[in-house]
Amino acid sequence: MTVLDNRALNRATLARQLLLDRAELPVVDAVAHLCGLQAQEPQEPFVGLWSRLAAFDPAALSASLTSRNVVRTHLMRRTVHLVAAEDALAWRSRHDAMLRQRVLGVYRDELRDVDLDGLAADAEELMADGEPRTAAEIVRELAGRWPGPGPGPRALGEVVVAALVPMAQAPPRGLWRTKGGVRNVALSSWLGRPVDPPAPDGADPVGRELVRRYLAAHGPAATADLRAWSGLAGLPAAVAAVRDELVRFRDERGRELLDLPDAPRPDPDTPAPVRFLPAFDNAILGYQERGRIIDDGHRGLSVAGERVVLVDGRVSATWRVVEGAVTVEPLRPLSGADRAAVADEGREMAFFLSDGESDRVRVQS
Numbered sequence: 025m026t027v028l029d030n031r032a033l034n035r036a037t038l039a040r041q042l043l044l045d046r047a048e049l050p051v052v053d054a055v056a057h058l059c060g061l062q063a064q065e066p067q068e069p070f071v072g073l074w075s076r077l078a079a080f081d082p083a084a085l086s087a088s089l090t091s092r093n094v095v096r097t098h099l100m101r102r103t104v105h106l107v108a109a110e111d112a113l114a115w116r117s118r119h120d121a122m123l124r125q126r127v128l129g130v131y132r133d134e135l136r137d138v139d140l141d142g143l144a145a146d147a148e149e150l151m152a153d154g155e156p157r158t159a160a161e162i163v164r165e166l167a168g169r170w171p172g173p174g175p176g177p178r179a180l181g182e183v184v185v186a187a188l189v190p191m192a193q194a195p196p197r198g199l200w201r202t203k204g205g206v207r208n209v210a211l212s213s214w215l216g217r218p219v220d221p222p223a224p225d226g227a228d229p230v231g232r233e234l235v236r237r238y239l240a241a242h243g244p245a246a247t248a249d250l251r252a253w254s255g256l257a258g259l260p261a262a263v264a265a266v267r268d269e270l271v272r273f274r275d276e277r278g279r280e281l282l283d284l285p286d287a288p289r290p291d292p293d294t295p296a297p298v299r300f301l302p303a304f305d306n307a308i309l310g311y312q313e314r315g316r317i318i319d320d321g322h323r324g325l326s327v328a329g330e331r332v333v334l335v336d337g338r339v340s341a342t343w344r345v346v347e348g349a350v351t352v353e354p355l356r357p358l359s360g361a362d363r364a365a366v367a368d369e370g371r372e373m374a375f376f377l378s379d380g381e382s383d384r385v386r387v388q389s
Contacts, residue, residue: 028244028273028281031292033316034337039288040241041307042076043299043334049077051084052093052108058306059241059253060107063096065329066198068302069106074376075299082200089195092215096193098186101255102126103304106198109215116190116211116219118230122255123187131179138175144188154213156194158205159185190219201379231262236269236284242310244273244283252312279313296337298362298369300350303329308339322355333369335362341387343370349384350374363387 028036038044047054054077055061061069074080088094095112099105102123107115128135143166150165151157157165159181166180175183185191190211196204212218223229238250247263263282273281283289301307308318308326318326318339325332325342333341333352340362341354350370358366370385 025280026273027276028289029276029292030316031337032289033244033275033281035290035292035294035296036244036283036288037242037307037316038296038334038337039290040243043307043337044290044294044296046076046078051077051080051088055088055094055106056108056111057241059237060099060105060111061306062100062103062304062309063106063198064104065303066096066204067201068304069198070200071300071302071331071373071377072305074373075301086195086199086202089198095211095214096198097191097211098123100253102186104193112190112192112211113215113217113219115230115234117222118228118234119254119256120187122257124183126255127183127187131175131182134175134179135183138183140183140188143169143184147184147189148210151189151191151208151210152213154209156207156209158207162208228262228265231256231259232266235259235262235266238310239270239282239284240287241306243287244281244289245311246275246279246281246313248279248312249310253310275313277313296334298365299334300343300369300373301332301334303331305332307334308332333366335366341366343373345374345377346386348378348382349386350377352385352387354388358387 042054051073054073061072063069070082070085073085093109094106095109096104096106097112099107099115099119124140146166146169150162162184163177163181185208191208192211192214194207194209196202197206234254235250238253239245242249242253250259251257270282271285273283275281308314314323314326322339330342331344332339333343335358340356340358341352343350343352350373352366352370367385367387370387371383374385375383
């Protein structure tokens with residue numbers, strides 16, 4: 025079985041993640057290809073798409089949100105993601121059990137005596153009018169329906185919004201350069217049809233499609249990577265069902281990697297341009313084993329919300345905006361050519377973030 029080293033996996037990841045060459049894709053198609061973008065920080069998907077799409081216009085993503093072609097919703101790993109509307113409807117039921125389990129993992133004691141199915145029915149009835157509500161407003165409407173003190177407001181809000189009722193976060197939340205609190209609306213009301221139900225015969229067509237879609241955006245990858253990305257533990261049967269469609273490799277640690285046979289696996293010596301990534305980017309968080317793109321010593325950056333810079337395809341610096349300037353802090357010594365390339369891309373990023381008013385960049389020593 026062919027062994028793919030970290031550099032080969034790196035170039036494959038960059039190609040799948042649209043980071044090797046900026047793609048000529050509409051926003052909705054890019055979001056769908058990437059299987060969504062993590063979006064608990066509302067402005068970060070704009071950075072992620074700017075680094076991936078040619079001539080990206082942030083107004084196009086805002087328009088996709090207001091036209092309801094993409095939505096912000098709790099999905100993979102119980103994290104807010106920006107996903108194509110069709111994917112939200114198709115995938116949500118497959119994530120239901122995981123979403124409940126993860127909320128209960130935090131609030132099990134507070135929710136111990138709550139009839140979750142009954143609560144879900146009450147919440148669905150409340151949200152059926154299609155009116156966006158804050159979590160606090162939902163809690164006020166639902167509180168007092170149990171004998172005794174009942175669950176605390178935070179637990180009640182979390183379990184309803186993140187697990188029991190499929191929700192979208194209504195704009196202006198998530199629009200370009202716009203501040204807006206979270207206002208939740210039932211996904212079925214927002215998109216005009218209910219989420220797809222589970223397959224009645226116990227089959228798992230959604231699981232099989234998730235395997236294929238994940239590999240298209242992240243492969244080659246191990247089943248542990250698929251589980252880390254999705255948060256779903258019950259995909260072995262789906263993997264087994266599509267295994268004959270896939271090709272197999274091994275990584276340097278001996279793990280089996282699966283992939284689509286015709287997916288791009290560029291030459292490891294393919295040049296990789298500098299790319300500025302947003303907080304919580306797919307290219308890093310989409311794997312259990314992240315050595316293909318980030319050193320183990322820097323792994324904590326990926327879960328701490330740090331924005332990072334890829335140099336030769338690897339996380340080599342962090343970046344933030346300080347006093348209007350894109351400020352880059354290298355994690356390792358950079359060559360003169362690399363510093364110049366980082367500065368050039370940083371100027372473009374500054375120009376984008378300032379709506380064309382500034383191209384100030386600082387690359388720290």
